[in-house]
Structure formats: C-alpha cells, structure tokens
Amino acid sequence: MSRTPGFSTRAIHVGSEPDPATGSVIPPIYQTSTYAQDGVGGLRTGLGVGYEYSRSGNPTRTAFESAFAAVETAGEEPTRALSFASGLAAEDAVVRTLTRPGDHVVLPGDAYGGTYRLFARVAEPWGVAFDTAPSSDVDAVRAAVQPGRTRFVWVETPTNPLLGITDIAAVAAVAHEAGALLVVDNTFATPYLQNPLELGADVVVHSTTKYVGGHSDVVGGALVVRAAGAAGAVTDPHTSEPLADRLAWHQNAMGAVSGPFDAWLTLRGLKTLAVRMERHSASAAQVAQFLVDHPAVSDVLYPGLPGHPGHDVAARQMRLPGGMVSFRLRRGRDAALKTCASTGVFTLAESLGGIESLIEHPGAMTHASVAGSPLEVPDDLVRLSVGLEDVDDLLADLDAALAAASA
Numbered sequence: 001m002s003r004t005p006g007f008s009t010r011a012i013h014v015g016s017e018p019d020p021a022t023g024s025v026i027p028p029i030y031q032t033s034t035y036a037q038d039g040v041g042g043l044r045t046g047l048g049v050g051y052e053y054s055r056s057g058n059p060t061r062t063a064f065e066s067a068f069a070a071v072e073t074a075g076e077e078p079t080r081a082l083s084f085a086s087g088l089a090a091e092d093a094v095v096r097t098l099t100r101p102g103d104h105v106v107l108p109g110d111a112y113g114g115t116y117r118l119f120a121r122v123a124e125p126w127g128v129a130f131d132t133a134p135s136s137d138v139d140a141v142r143a144a145v146q147p148g149r150t151r152f153v154w155v156e157t158p159t160n161p162l163l164g165i166t167d168i169a170a171v172a173a174v175a176h177e178a179g180a181l182l183v184v185d186n187t188f189a190t191p192y193l194q195n196p197l198e199l200g201a202d203v204v205v206h207s208t209t210k211y212v213g214g215h216s217d218v219v220g221g222a223l224v225v226r227a228a229g230a231a232g233a234v235t236d237p238h239t240s241e242p243l244a245d246r247l248a249w250h251q252n253a254m255g256a257v258s259g260p261f262d263a264w265l266t267l268r269g270l271k272t273l274a275v276r277m278e279r280h281s282a283s284a285a286q287v288a289q290f291l292v293d294h295p296a297v298s299d300v301l302y303p304g305l306p307g308h309p310g311h312d313v314a315a316r317q318m319r320l321p322g323g324m325v326s327f328r329l330r331r332g333r334d335a336a337l338k339t340c341a342s343t344g345v346f347t348l349a350e351s352l353g354g355i356e357s358l359i360e361h362p363g364a365m366t367h368a369s370v371a372g373s374p375l376e377v378p379d380d381l382v383r384l385s386v387g388l389e390d391v392d393d394l395l396a397d398l399d400a401a402l403a404a405a406s407a
C-alpha cells in the first residue's frame, strides 16, 4: 500500500535522490556555468533533464526547486517552484510578468517595507498604479480592487512587523470576483505552517532568506504556482500562456537566479524546516505569554494569543502561530530603543527566521523606508524573531532588558 509521504519526508527526499554518477547522498554543489554537449544540442541527461547554461538551469537549483514545490502544495495538484537570488528578485519577477503600464495592484496596509518600496519607487514610476488596503478587512480590499484593471491583490499573512492575519480564502474570492489574481507572501508562515495555494491563492512568494534557509547564512527567494496544466492553474493575463511557464521564462530572461551554493544552502535548510518551526513556535508562545504578563509592555502582537484579532483565522489556516512576536512599550520610543540595546542573547539585527534570536526596532530599522507613508509603524514597537536557543535563556534575557529599559 502506498501512502503520501509527510512534509519532512518530502523536504528531505524529493529532488535529493542519490547522485547517479557517485551515489552522493546529498546533491552536489554543481558550481559550473556551462555543460559539455555531445554534438551540437546533445545535452547529457544523466540527471533526467539536460543542462546547457546555469542561468537557464543548474542541477543544484533544480534539486531545491523540486523539494520546494513538493512542500508548497496545492492539494493533489502539482506545483512549480522557481528559485531566485533574493525575495525581492522573486517579487520583481511577479511584478514584471503580471503587470504592464496602466495596470493596477492592491497592496496590504502593512506590507514588508521592501515590498512597498518595490511598488512605490520602482513599479509605480514605470506606470503600474497601486492602492493599499488593510487585507485583514475583506470589504476594504473589495473597495480597493478595480475590476478589469487590477492584476493582482498582494497579501502577507502574518504581516511584518504587526503580525496581522488575513483570511486568505476570503481575499482570494474577492480578487477572483474582480478578475484579479491573489499573490501571498508566505515568508513568515513558511510552507510548513500555511499553504496559500490550497486556500485559493495563485502565486506564493517567499524570502527563503528567512525560515527556509533558516541559518542566517544565505539570501534567496522563491515563487510557487500551480504547474502548467494542473487543475486551477491560471494563465498570464497579458499573453494567455500558463503562468508557471511565463514566470519560468522571466526567471531566465531577467536572470536573477540563485547560484548553486545558495540553492544548496537553502535546500539544506529546507530539510529541517518542520522541526525548526515547531520549536520556533513553541518558544514564541512562551515569550508572548511572558510579555503579556510584563508590566512594562502595553500590547503583545502574536496570533497565538486568544485576544489577537486574527486568532481564529490563524488557527484555521495555520498549523502553528509561528516564531515572530512584536510588542509595544508602555513608556514609548525610548524604552523600545533601550530594550533593543540591552539584550545579550537576542542579537540586535534586521532579518528573521534564523536559528539565533534577533531583536529590532522596526520604526528605525526594517521599516525606516516607510516612515511618513500609510505603512508607518508605531515607534514604541519592538519585533522579536524567536530563535532556537533554550527558552529559559530567552526569557531571562528579555526580563533583564526590560528592567534596564525601565530604570
């Protein structure tokens, strides 16, 4: 009797069959730009497909893309994953594949700062208009969509850094009613906690720099869509070709691919994603509860808390609430800055999703570029990426930093 392999079995084995030439259990880093041909056009197919040039295809990148497609699922339907040099390179491929001058998109009210910058400072000057709407408010999204002109609605859930939750299925319905696609940035949740394609999304975007790579040692991005020909697969609105094929074509035509070593590190991270996310989530839940109970803290933003406005939706569409926790300081901006400067185990740094715990002040760091825009974040906000250290050390570190900030 055959059974469908579970998440970790797929992450570890799909695309990682032992190397046919040597038996190497882990896919080699094919650090090469080009491939010998046996006569003109005679590509060697020892790995199943032929390779001619590493921008167009590289076996190490293929290994990661196969594994990632196997975990970012769309029910029974096959998916296609494409690996990029960064999350923003992946986002740029979505923008330039799906939009033309005169088109319109809807962005969330609190998008990742770099996403907002891409639309406001790069896409808009090229003629792609956008509006923002809080995507946790389905009616606001419906009001922002322009049927016939809006190419896609962009959603992040949970959001960065406010941990807002969007009902993916509800927003997918609103986008589709208006003839638009739904793009979900699934960086915070990862494919282990949430699979947006199963909830009606058309494109999933990842910064694999974060939890997927998971060790703060590589920058990367990925797109996942239903494979060409799969039930529910969509076409590119401008060419009517399967979206998976158009995105793959753009990946090569624009060239922002991940290199072999980066793809290899990202694949290595992916293999342990499930166990890491379990621990990140368990420790984050403890950190969130500790902060709720702390007198210096006025508000804790964590979807696992029963009082969080997105708690019920998160419980429905996510396996666990994840490893990110944000909180606000009763004594304002100075206390927030001082807390960030006073930790010892939490490192003061941008980024998230690695094995080590990080702390940052979004208003002055990751989200400084959205100051003065509708996406500005409160200045008493602190964001934590809860890592894999012993949770008692994390709680003691926060306790000491909050005491220092209150002194």
Ligand SMILES: *Cc1c(COP(=O)(O)O)cnc(C)c1O
Residues within 6 Å of the ligand: 086, 087, 088, 089, 112, 114, 115, 156, 160, 185, 187, 188, 206, 207, 208, 209, 210, 219, 220, 221
């Ligand atoms: C980091 C991040 C990105 C951008 O990814 P890079 O790999 O830094 O280019 C996009 N979305 C979210 C939610 C992120 O956290």
